[in-house]
Amino acid sequence: MPAPAKTTDAAVVAAARRLLEAEGPAGVTMQAVAAAVGVRAPSLYKRFADRAALLAALDAAIVAEFAAALDAPPGDDAVADVAAMAARYRAFAHTTPHGYQLMFSAEVPWTEAVAARRRAAAAPALAAVARLTGPERALDATRALTAYLHGFASMQASGAFRFGGDPEPAFALGLSALLARFAGEAVSKRRRPAPPPA
């Protein structure tokens, strides 16, 4: 009758999280995770239906980390707030590349629960962008900005931009183009005088 649990769901996910960042997704094997919590691989199937379910739980933990990393109280400059959030986004992707990439990986099966978590995590970003664009354009603007941030982060992570020098000016150029348009085009460049008539 004694059946002492040797571990917990949370401990399993935490072990998976450590393995992910240390070894990449291929290092998150059922055997390695089990060993990290002092158990044999078959025991994990009492807690998670299969490896995909474990990865989905890991994804949930990472989305929470990510949302916390993006979070900051709004200041009085909406442009600066969004720019700062963009910087935090990049910092997270750079600091924890495997965790970041798992959120976009096909290894995490797409379910309604996954989608709901992402929407919840995106809400503060949407709100910050809305302060810049108004509510009408907030969704489109957030999508465009997120695409840009994700594209830059993932290309940098996968080794693109390895030549031709510093990618920072390129990042700044694209970001300022987006923010300027979102804010109504009067932000980071003075208007030039009208061109002379033809």
Place this chain on the structure above:
Amino acid sequence: MPAPAKTTDAAVVAAARRLLEAEGPAGVTMQAVAAAVGVRAPSLYKRFADRAALLAALDAAIVAEFAAALDAPPGDDAVADVAAMAARYRAFAHTTPHGYQLMFSAEVPWTEAVAARRRAAAAPALAAVARLTGPERALDATRALTAYLHGFASMQASGAFRFGGDPEPAFALGLSALLARFAGEAVSKRRRPAPPPA
């Protein structure tokens, strides 16, 4: 002494290409590729050092496909040329998602040869952007644009943007913001009158 080759490197890569698009990267196993060319898995090791080398050859084939899909003769409107290239970029990613994604996958080991192929494939895009920005800003602008296109394509492929309706207006918004900045800010929006003095 007879030792008739049953297949060729090109046939192996072509079989891998078909498997990739049909089943995703996990479907590209040495056994499945071998079976597709009428051979047993160990024979593939006479042609490719290991699965990573096969994937590198597959990547080369895909980069060539991609470059061909982007290619088009320049017209007389540089903005329209870049916008059209962006549309072809998206079309490729949408039509052949697994092929597209392999180019950014960690499964393809990063080597100097891989990097050289990518630079060659990016040259026409760089040239098209240079017609818009001048040579000084062309590299930064191409990087920013590529990040945006890649981000949008990969988020759409991974199922983001599944809610809140059509992602097309978001794509158009971000693209026009980038192109307007690249072209010097006078493209898709009329200047507003100067704000009244404070």
Place this chain on the structure above:
DNA sequence: ACCTGAACACCGTTCAAGT
């Protein structure tokens, strides 16, 4: 109730043996 060893199907990879 939870844990375990043994087993199965499936990988990538090596290698001695065939022709």
Place this chain on the structure above:
DNA sequence: ACCTGAACACCGTTCAAGT
């Protein structure tokens, strides 16, 4: 020269048997 079966280490997963 190229191909093959057999073998090995390693996966994910199942299940009967232990406590």
